[in-house]
Amino acid sequence: MKVRQLSREQLMELKLNYLAELVSEGKFAQVIGRDYDEPSYADMAEADEIIPDRLVFRRYRGYNFTQDDFFCSAASTDIQRVC
Numbered sequence: 001m002k003v004r005q006l007s008r009e010q011l012m013e014l015k016l017n018y019l020a021e022l023v024s025e026g027k028f029a030q031v032i033g034r035d036y037d038e039p040s041y042a043d044m045a046e047a048d049e050i051i052p053d054r055l056v057f058r059r060y061r062g063y064n065f066t067q068d069d070f071f072c073s074a075a076s077t078d079i080q081r082v083c
Contacts (some may be wrong), residue, residue: 003060009072011067014056015047021059031055 002073006014020041022028029037032050 010070012048015051
């Protein structure tokens with residue numbers, strides 16, 4: 001599935017991954033508009049609010065995702081699907 005077809009929960013998980021990528025690339029402060037180089041706990045908790053969907057759509061355009069790409073899609077006897 002394409003990035004625009006992801007569920008809200010999958011998109012939120014992808015936004016957390018995007019935060020980690022920005023830190024690795026040294027671009028967190030510039031892209032997110034912060035005066036520090038790594039996300040705070042509040043930034044991670046509010047990733048859905050601080051990262052516009054359009055940034056994620058642009059960054060992951062052309063990727064083909066599967067349910068297995070997302071933790072929130074994990075299925076086992078102990079974990080109920082939340083996506």
